[in-house]
Amino acid sequence: xxxxxxxxxxxxxxxxxxxxxxxxxxxxxxxxxxxxxxxxxxxxxxxxxxxxxxxxxxxxxxxxxxxxxxxxxxxxxxxxxxxxxxxxxxxxxxxxxxxxxxxxxxxxxxxxxxxxxxxxxxxxxxxxxxxxxxxxxxxxxxxxxxxxxxxxxxxxxxxxxxxxxxxxxxxxxxxxxxxxxxxxxxxxxxxxxxxxxxxxxxxxxxxxxxxxxxxxxxxxxxxxxxxxxxxxxxxxxxxxxxxxxxxxxxxxxxxxxxxxxxxxxxxxxxxxxxxxxxxxxxxxxxxxxxxxxxxxxxxxxxxxxxxxxxxxxxxxxxxxxxxxxxxxxxxxxxxxxxxxxxxxxxxxxxxxxxxxxxxxxxxxxxxxxxxxxxxxxxxxxxxxxxxxxxxxxxxxxxxxxxxxxxxxxxxxxxxxxxxx
Numbered sequence: 465x466x467x468x469x470x471x472x473x474x475x476x477x478x479x480x481x482x483x484x485x486x487x488x489x490x491x492x493x494x495x496x497x498x499x500x501x502x503x504x505x506x507x508x509x510x511x512x513x514x515x516x517x518x519x520x521x522x523x524x525x526x527x528x529x530x531x532x533x534x535x536x537x538x539x540x541x542x543x544x545x546x547x548x549x550x551x552x553x554x555x556x557x558x559x560x561x562x563x564x565x566x567x568x569x570x571x572x573x574x575x576x577x578x579x580x581x582x583x584x585x586x587x588x589x590x591x592x593x594x595x596x597x598x599x600x601x602x603x604x605x606x607x608x609x610x611x612x613x614x615x616x617x618x619x620x621x622x623x624x625x626x627x628x629x630x631x632x633x634x635x636x637x638x639x640x641x642x643x644x645x646x647x648x649x650x651x652x653x654x655x656x657x658x659x660x661x662x663x664x665x666x667x668x669x670x671x672x673x674x675x676x677x678x679x680x681x682x683x684x685x686x687x688x689x690x691x692x693x694x695x696x697x698x699x700x701x702x703x704x705x706x707x708x709x710x711x712x713x714x715x716x717x718x719x720x721x722x723x724x725x726x727x728x729x730x731x732x733x734x735x736x737x738x739x740x741x742x743x744x745x746x747x748x749x750x751x752x753x754x755x756x757x758x759x760x761x762x763x764x765x766x767x768x769x770x771x772x773x774x775x776x777x778x779x780x781x782x783x784x785x786x787x788x789x790x791x792x793x794x795x796x797x798x799x800x801x802x803x804x805x806x807x808x809x810x811x812x813x814x815x816x817x818x819x820x821x822x823x824x825x826x827x828x829x830x831x832x833x834x835x836x837x838x839x840x841x842x843x844x845x846x847x848x849x850x851x852x853x854x855x856x857x858x859x860x861x862x863x864x865x866x867x868x869x870x871x872x873x874x875x876x877x878x879x880x881x882x883x884x
Contacts, residue, residue: 467664468729474668475675475737482679494680504738507670508878510663510733511743514656518746520627521652526764527631528646536632542876543766546712546869547774548810553708554776554861555809558700558783559802561739567692567784568791581860596855618742624769660746671737678852690850693788697854700780701861709868723883727755728867735863739855741771744863752867755883758874766873770866775813777858777865778826782809786830789843793836801834808833 465473466690479554485494574795608622615623634645717724725732731751735744745768752763786805797805800867812829831840847854875882 467667468733468805471668471671471733471737474670474672475733478672478675479679481672482676482681485676485680487536497673497676497680498553500673502673504670504674504677507663507666507673508740508743510666511660511746512618512740514663514746516618516623516660517652517740518656518660518749519624520615521649522749522760522764523624523627523654523768524631524634524649525653526761527628527761528634528642530822536628539762539765539873539877542873544870545768545771546872547758547770550708550712550776550865550869551774551779551810551813552806554700554704555779555783555806555813557703557708558697558780558809559787559805561696561700561703562784562787563802565692565695565696566791568788568793577732639678639770644657656746657750660750664747667734667737671733674737678786690847693784693847694850694854696788697781697784698857699739700784701777701857704776704780704861709864712868712872717868717875717881719871719875719883721883724868724871726758727883728864731863731867732860736860737754738854739852739859741862741866742773744859745771748863748867751868756867756869756871756874759879762874762877765872766870767866769861770869774865774869775862777861779809779813780861781854781858781868782812782827782830785827785843785847786836789839789846790834790836792843792846793839795836795839797834804833805830 481497484490485497497667567755606622606625608619608626611623611626614626634642637645658680713719713721713724728748728751731744731748735741738744748771749763749767752758752767783805786809787797808830812826827844828840831837831843836843871881871883
């Protein structure tokens with residue numbers, strides 16, 4: 465049985481066990497499933513521990529192999545343009561669907577207050593809202609003062625910028641010394657891949673533990689209360705997956721969408737079950753190279769950068785959530801506010817990190833930008849109960865978008881891919 469099939473079996477059986485425990489009020493089973501959650505958490509930590517050495521090694525090898533700064537600038541420009549355009553498109557899709565369906569207008573005020581009160585204690589305080597960094601501060605923080613500290617704190621973007629600069633410098637040094645450095649990091653990269661294979665053998669069991677715990681804790685009743693809102697987010701993510709990405713693959717990547725999705729099923733399932741772009745990053749890099757046939761130079765640049773900057777699903781989610789909260793509290797958003805939602809949802813998605821739940825916190829940026837600060841905490845509390853489920857779906861879109869971007873850049877660089 466292939467790994468992605470095992471992961472899918474673990475996901476389905478975990479969900480079934482969670483539903484049985486929650487719906488039938490089997491307390492001993494619910495307690496058992498919740499006690500297994502640390503197994504899933506440990507798996508995420510295991511897969512995350514390899515992210516830093518893998519990103520540093522693969523990115524440095526790829527950058528130093530590009531040959532000159534013009535190649536780096538060309539590939540970097542294409543990558544950033546793809547990230548920006550697809551993220552804006554995703555936010556626009558979410559905004560349009562939310563305005564069309566009006567999920568917030570359908571919620572009863574009593575249900576609204578009850579749900580908000582239930583999860584209010586778990587919401588980041590107003591201090592977190594007020595301390596949200598500005599665009600200028602975010603850009604300044606992208607420049608690493610200490611790359612070792614950035615690595616220790618799993619701050620990928622400053623670390624990536626350091627490695628890009630250092631890798632470009634390595635490409636300029638004397639050939640013998642450059643070869644020695646590159647050979648060392650190639651060995652590190654290969655060792656990381658071995659560790660990934662070891663850890664992924666645990667994936668089906670970890671996925672069972674994670675999914676079972678989530679469903680056992682929240683059940684399906686909460687989802688029913690926010691069904692229309694959840695449906696809008698899900699529909700928007702589906703449009704991104706079955707319309708936007710296939711169009712990019714077909715006309716820009718010259719790749720068949722079905723073949724592409726079949727080959728990336730494993731990182732998609734891992735992203736869904738862990739809700740972490742960082743956790744899926746090592747497997748995404750391996751998949752891009754081995755199953756999509758993309759060169760190490762392109763993969764090692766586009767995929768790690770995408771795990772930090774390219775958050776299509778998160779931007780779409782933020783746009784829907786902002787409109788939903790505005791509708792729930794009767795706040796009308798004019799044209800200027802709607803354009804602000806698109807812009808800030810795109811920027812806030814970049815400000816997030818590839819770990820579970822980060823998108824929920826950075827949604828506060830968008831709420832404050834359109835004048836919903838007074839309802840920010842209550843609004844976030846309102847959707848907190850279903851956020852874990854939606855987080856799984858939007859992370860899957862984020863990871864998929866990174867791999868679509870890698871295909872696009874590889875094709876524009878003249879690479880011949882086996883999925884064409």
